[in-house]
Amino acid sequence: MAMMARTIRNSASRCTMMSRPIFGLRSMSSWWKNVEPAPKDPILGVTEAFLADPSPDKVNVGVGAYRDDNGKPVVLDCVREAERRIAGTSFMEYLPMGGSVKMVEETLKLAYGDNSEFIKDKRIAAVQSLSGTGACRLFADFQTRFNPGSQIYIPVPTWSNHHNIWRDAQVPQKTYHYYHPETKGLDFKGLMDDVKNAPEGSFFLLHACAHNPTGVDPTEEQWREISQLFKAKNHFAFFDMAYQGFASGDPARDAKSIRIFLEDGHHIGISQSYAKNMGLYGQRVGCLSVLCENEKQAVTVKSQLQQLARPMYSNPPLHGAQIVSTILGDPELKSLWLKEVKVTFPCFMCAHTFDGESYLIKHVESHVVFDNSTKELESDKQIMADRIIGMRTTLRESLEKLGSPLSWEHVTKQIGMFCYSGLTPEQVDRLTSEYHIYMTRNGRISMAGVTTGNVGYLANAIHEVTKSS
Amino acid sequence: MSSILSNVLPAPEDHVLSVIFACRDDPCPVKLNLSAGAYRTEEGKPLVLEVVRKAEQQLANDLSCDKGYLPIDGLADFNKLSAKLILGDDSHAVEENRVVTIQCLSGTGSLRVGAEFLAKHHQQRVVFVPNPTWGNHPFIFTLAGLYVEYFRYYDPQTRGLDFEGMLEDIGAAPSGAIVVLQSCAHNPTGIDPTLEQWEKIRQIVRSKGLLPFFDNAYQGFASGNLDSDAQSVRMFVADGGECFIAQSFAKNMGLYGERIGALTIVCTSQDVARKVHSQVLLVVRPMYLSPPMHGASIVTTILKNSDMYKDWTIELKGMADRIISMRQQLYEAIQARGTPGDWSHIIKQIGMFSFTGVNEKQVRWMAKEYHIYMTYDGRISIASLNSKTVPQLADAIHAAVTRLA
Numbered sequence: 001m002a003m004m005a006r007t008i009r010n011s012a013s014r015c016t017m018m019s020r021p022i023f024g025l026r027s028m029s030s031w032w033k034n035v036e037p038a039p040k041d042p043i044l045g046v047t048e049a050f051l052a053d054p055s056p057d058k059v060n061v062g063v064g065a066y067r068d069d070n071g072k073p074v075v076l077d078c079v080r081e082a083e084r085r086i087a088g089t090s091f092m093e094y095l096p097m098g099g100s101v102k103m104v105e106e107t108l109k110l111a112y113g114d115n116s117e118f119i120k121d122k123r124i125a126a127v128q129s130l131s132g133t134g135a136c137r138l139f140a141d142f143q144t145r146f147n148p149g150s151q152i153y154i155p156v157p158t159w160s161n162h163h164n165i166w167r168d169a170q171v172p173q174k175t176y177h178y179y180h181p182e183t184k185g186l187d188f189k190g191l192m193d194d195v196k197n198a199p200e201g202s203f204f205l206l207h208a209c210a211h212n213p214t215g216v217d218p219t220e221e222q223w224r225e226i227s228q229l230f231k232a233k234n235h236f237a238f239f240d241m242a243y244q245g246f247a248s249g250d251p252a253r254d255a256k257s258i259r260i261f262l263e264d265g266h267h268i269g270i271s272q273s274y275a276k277n278m279g280l281y282g283q284r285v286g287c288l289s290v291l292c293e294n295e296k297q298a299v300t301v302k303s304q305l306q307q308l309a310r311p312m313y314s315n316p317p318l319h320g321a322q323i324v325s326t327i328l329g330d331p332e333l334k335s336l337w338l339k340e341v342k343v344t345f346p347c348f349m350c351a352h353t354f355d356g357e358s359y360l361i362k363h364v365e366s367h368v369v370f371d372n373s374t375k376e377l378e379s380d381k382q383i384m385a386d387r388i389i390g391m392r393t394t395l396r397e398s399l400e401k402l403g404s405p406l407s408w409e410h411v412t413k414q415i416g417m418f419c420y421s422g423l424t425p426e427q428v429d430r431l432t433s434e435y436h437i438y439m440t441r442n443g444r445i446s447m448a449g450v451t452t453g454n455v456g457y458l459a460n461a462i463h464e465v466t467k468s469s
Numbered sequence: 470m471s472s473i474l475s476n477v478l479p480a481p482e483d484h485v486l487s488v489i490f491a492c493r494d495d496p497c498p499v500k501l502n503l504s505a506g507a508y509r510t511e512e513g514k515p516l517v518l519e520v521v522r523k524a525e526q527q528l529a530n531d532l533s534c535d536k537g538y539l540p541i542d543g544l545a546d547f548n549k550l551s552a553k554l555i556l557g558d559d560s561h562a563v564e565e566n567r568v569v570t571i572q573c574l575s576g577t578g579s580l581r582v583g584a585e586f587l588a589k590h591h592q593q594r595v596v597f598v599p600n601p602t603w604g605n606h607p608f609i610f611t612l613a614g615l616y617v618e619y620f621r622y623y624d625p626q627t628r629g630l631d632f633e634g635m636l637e638d639i640g641a642a643p644s645g646a647i648v649v650l651q652s653c654a655h656n657p658t659g660i661d662p663t664l665e666q667w668e669k670i671r672q673i674v675r676s677k678g679l680l681p682f683f684d685n686a687y688q689g690f691a692s693g694n695l696d697s698d699a700q701s702v703r704m705f706v707a708d709g710g711e712c713f714i715a716q717s718f719a720k721n722m723g724l725y726g727e728r729i730g731a732l733t734i735v736c737t738s739q740d741v742a743r744k745v746h747s748q749v750l751l752v753v754r755p756m757y758l759s760p761p762m763h764g765a766s767i768v769t770t771i772l773k774n775s776d777m778y779k780d781w782t783i784e785l786k787g788m789a790d791r792i793i794s795m796r797q798q799l800y801e802a803i804q805a806r807g808t809p810g811d812w813s814h815i816i817k818q819i820g821m822f823s824f825t826g827v828n829e830k831q832v833r834w835m836a837k838e839y840h841i842y843m844t845y846d847g848r849i850s851i852a853s854l855n856s857k858t859v860p861q862l863a864d865a866i867h868a869a870v871t872r873l874a
Contacts, residue, residue, distance in 0.1 A: 013612070029738040031680060031711055035590050038747035087529035088522055091515045092726045097483075130574075130757035137756055141612075145475050164755035168585075201473070230521065236473055267474070281538040282762035292474055303480035310483070311608035312581050312756065313574035318726035319763035 002035035057318070059458060060451040076279050076338040082326040092318060097306040099128020099287075100321035106328035107287040110244060110251055111258060111270050114330045118262070118291055125301035126289035126315045127309060130236070132242045132273030133161060135288035138270050139238060140169030141308045142290075143203060152238075153181075153204045159212045162205060162240070179214045186216050192229060201234045208241035208270075209254040209364075229265045237261055238269040245277040245341040267291045273325055277341050283320025370379040391450040392419065398459030406466055419445040427465045435461035484604065485844060492538035492842040500840035501858050503849040504870075506656065508788055511855045516788070518723050520780040524770040528763075541750045541758065543572020543731075544765040550772040553697055554687055555716055559630065562706050566739040569746040571732045572760045576686045576717030577605060579732035583682060583713045584613035585752045586734075587744075591680070593645030597638070599623075601846065603656045603684070606649060615647070619698025623658050624872055628814040628826050630660050644678040652714075653698040654687035654820020657848040661691070661819055667701045679786065681705055682713040687754050689721045691820045699837040706735050718768050720821065722787055768814070778811065792821065795854045799823075802863035808870055821852045831869040841867035 050060040091200055098104070104126045108119055118124050129135035143150060152166045155178035166173050176198075177190025195204070206226075211217055218226060230237055240260055245251040261268050273286040288305065290297040309316070329334045389412075396411040411419055423431070423443035431437040437458060450458060488504040510516050542548065548570040552563055562568050573579040588594070596610045599622035607617045620642075621634030639648060648744040650670070655661055662670060674681050684703050689695040705712050717730040734749070753759070771777045800815045815823055827835070827847040835841045841862060843849045854862065 026581075030741045031592075031740055032590055032736065032745050034746045035741070035748055037744045038751045069845050083529055087525050090726070091517055092521070092724055093515055094725045130761070133754075133758040134756070149475055161754060161758065164751075168752075275538075282759070284757060284759070284761040288476070297474055297477070300479045301474055302778070303482075304477055305850040307480040310577075311612040312578070313728060314577040314605065315726070316730070317728040317761040317764065320761060368840060 005007060009466050047310050053438075054438050055436040057457065058438070059449065059454045061447075061458065062439045062446045076337065076340045078327050078333050078340060079279060079323060081333060081336075082323045085317070085326055086322050090318065090322060095128070095315045095318055095321065097127075097310055097315050098302060099316045100318070100325055102325040102329060103285070103321040104128055104287055105324060107272055108289060110273055110328075111241065111255055111287075111289065112200060112262065113255075113259065115260075122295040123292050123298050124289050125292055125298040125305060126287055127302060127305045128308075128321055129271070129286045129288045130284045130313070130316060131286040132240060132271045133286075134284065134316075135271035135273070135286050136162065136165045137169065137310075138288050138305060138308055139271065139290070140166045140171050142305060144169050144171050145306070145308070147203070150201075150203050151158065153198060153202055153205065155191075155205065157213055157419060158205070158207070159240075166205075174198070178211070179216060186218055186222070187384065188218065188222055191218075192225070195226065195229050195233065195235065198233065198235065201236070203236045204230070206237055206239050206257070208239040208244070208257050210243035212242065220256060220260070222241070223260050227261050227266065230261070230266060233262055236269070237266055238271070240271045242271075242273045243276055243450075244272065245338070249341060251277075251341070252339070262291070267293070272274070278324065278327070278337065280320050280323060283323065284317060285320030285324055341456070388447045391447050391452075391455060394452075394455050395419075395450060395459055398456060399463055402459060402463040404463050404467060414415045419447055421462070423462070423466065430465045431461055435464075437461055477626060480747035485674075488842050488844055491836065492840075495836075495840055495842075497840040499807065499861065501842065501853075501861060503841060503843045503853050503862070504834070505853070506850055507793075507853040508720065508723065508821070509855065511791065513855055516723055518773055518781065518784045520777050520784060521767060523777065523780075524767045526795070527770055528766050533689075538808060539759045539762050539765070541753050542570075543582045543747070543760045544762065544769060546773060547572050547729075547765040547769045550769060551716055552733055554695065554772065555688065555702055555714055555733065556706055556735075557696070557699065557703055560706065564737050567736045567742045569734040569736065569742050569749065571746075571749055572765050573715075573730050573753075574728040574733045574757075574760060575730040576684060576715050576718050577609065577730075578728065578760070579715035579717070579730045580606070580609045580682075580684065581613060582749065582752055582756070583715060583732050583734070584610050585614055585756075586749050587647060587680075587713075588614040589752070590748065591645065591647070593643060593647065593680070596647040596649060596682075597642055597653070597679075598649045599635075599651065601657055602649065606684075610649075618642075620648070622655075623660065623824065624634075625826070626826065627819070628811075630662060630666070632662065632666055635662075639670065639679065640673050640677060642677060642679055645680065647680045647682050647713075648674060648684050649684060650699045650701070652685040652688070652764070654822075656686070656820070657673060657844070657846060658821050658824040659818030659820050659822050659851075660814075660824070662701070664700060664704075667704055671705050675708060675710055676704075680711065680713070682715070684715050686715075686717040686722055687820050688716070689782070689785045690789055690792075693786040693793075695785070710733070711735055711737060718764065722768060722771070722781070723762050724767060727764030728761060729768055738782065792851050795822070795851050795859065798856065798859045799851070799854065799863060802859050804865060806863055806867040808863075808867040810870065821850055822848050823850055823851050825866065827866065827869060831873050834873055835865045835869050838868070841865045850857070 050062065108124055108126055109116070112124065114117055123452050125214060127138070129138055140152070143152070151172045151174050153176045154166070155161055156175045163173060176194035177187045180187035208215055240256065241255065245253045258268065258270065269288070269290045271286065271288055274280045290301050292301055306326045322331060327337050392412045396408045410422065414420060421443040425441040428439055428441050428443055431439070485504055489502060492500055492502040492504070508516055516702050524786070552568050553560070553569040556563055557570065561724055571582065573582050594614070595616045595618055597618050597620045598606045600619040601623060603857065620638035621631045624631035630872055642648065653661055685702060688698045691698045702714060712735050714733040715730065719725045719730070734745055736745055771781050796816045803812045803815070814826065818824065827848045829845040832845050832847060
């Protein structure tokens, strides 16, 4: 009885609430009914959809980052150890606006050199940033504020987000030639022509090493020529260095382009990221630096960079900076890091190493004509290579065993991280909606995402969507 | 080589920072820094919550944790739990899937992402903020390309809320104007509207077609109760209208440096929410691609475990209670010294800060003579006081008020 009374009372009050006139509420129209849905990022969108899928059977073969046989991304041992040391010790207080002083110090050494005179003379304005993206954005905001009317020259092609960053900072963009599709190499002549024809004092975005997405870098000699021409034209060089240590395995070697420009007297800007080379993707830790004329100017510029950071996030996140400082500040951990950074995501036909995704795709295309017998792999990459070759074989054999009417020869013929399956976009859609298998709609399968645990499921699903072809 | 940097002038120094540095450089051993908004224990030490340490340990031991990029909008579980925290477990808006929540870099980041979205998609470019407000508010909205105006808030005569002035100024705002409202524990004044006053504010905001943007940096930290502190926001959401909410876990979970917060946008329909969500991602990607994971992991660990959640509410209440008791102690100490004037605002105000009512001259004098540092507007961080330093502060205030006008 009491229960019923309470129920009636509750529903009565609910009714009262609903029928109470909502004073002054406009009709239920939205402020944003005219907002258009934004296009999905073609690569991140796949991962996002995968993450949002609650199915226990889901498989992600869209990702380019290396996975081990348990499907887990590789976490460096030096990072694990650093995390272990940090846990339970931090007071989690705000970092200064410019970030962790220790982390920034160590990071500048990596880019400018351990014994850099610029560091000694305190000529570098540097702040901790939200990885490479955050560094580029801060610089773009700085450029728009202190060099209004200036443009940024961006290579073709480049990481797609570069365009978004400078656009949102309201810096007009121009492009310069970079990749030569015919030779699958550098369009050096085109590049130099564009540098020469740009108005004096233009701003250029350069990839310091492991150009994303092509994987094609100028040679040392070419970098020297570029630097000389920049000098003649009084251009400003902004380096995006997202792969230091990761490209060749040697951080000093990967910073060569920067060192050449510094030797030649350029006052450059650098965006550095620890996302790939320390695997700290999710921690968002990096550094923006600008080389100045003297210490006073560096203090001034730093104060202005901080002014730009403050209304964006006040001060940068602590944890990632602590990991970096712990590793680079301890000689043992640092040398462990230097060892680990070598064993990463190789192209199996050449010395270039990357973190998969769009920049590996173009690079691997250059090796599509393969010959197993001429492949020469270094021993420390053999394990990863073998696993992927093993998965290719298993996938092909499984499909053949299921009685597929199609030829799957290409699965074992192609080399590297990706398999161009030949699946149509419609077939890919079916794989996702019916089997919770995620890949990019061009049918590209990241073999790194294929494991002994899911290869059978994958083969079966592919068979189902293709058997009536 | 000529520099592109030769025209760059030094940035004006941040006021709070300059006070902090002045205190830092003061050689006096009994100096007292009351300028910064960071909680201190009775022993004057920073506090890491027990439940946070527990969450940290759990995370450190969890080898299965994925270290990859978070999605652009952050950790999904974190987003769901944060929305529930501010909107309530039984929120209709959440049930109806018309709430967009995105992990952002604490309160600042949430405000900035929201502001950038509004600058792109909202037809009104003016933002009304309270006078006074947190120092960073005007910069955040201006950098996003919006225009900042002020509405009356603090009444120096009463040292309380200028409610009539507030209603008048908000009522005069153009249709569609964005109105920043601090949901509880107003910074810097410590003065919050009553629930009745919030209802009147809600009515005028809705009747004038204004867009409320809540800054929710102190939930649980003001009264000690998470739900009570969320009443202002929930009142607005309950009427079915739209609003923005910037949430921070810096203070209420002591995660200051990990930069963890959330932007919630309450829309009128699921369809609008989906489109808005997709557009917010376009704001975030060119800013920092995706948010940092550590703080989000800690918050999620705590919020989704009912025992840890309970422990958190207890520790949170402990912090709020200590602050309330410091207010009481300070008020009594000032009364005991017979300091002229009405000092009841110290116990009427709420949250981390108090607008003492002392003027800039008195502030500077206290720094010089008593080595007590506060911002020039007379704002002190009650959270930085303890039983030992209350008498010192009371002495200083008494001396300053009786000696200088």
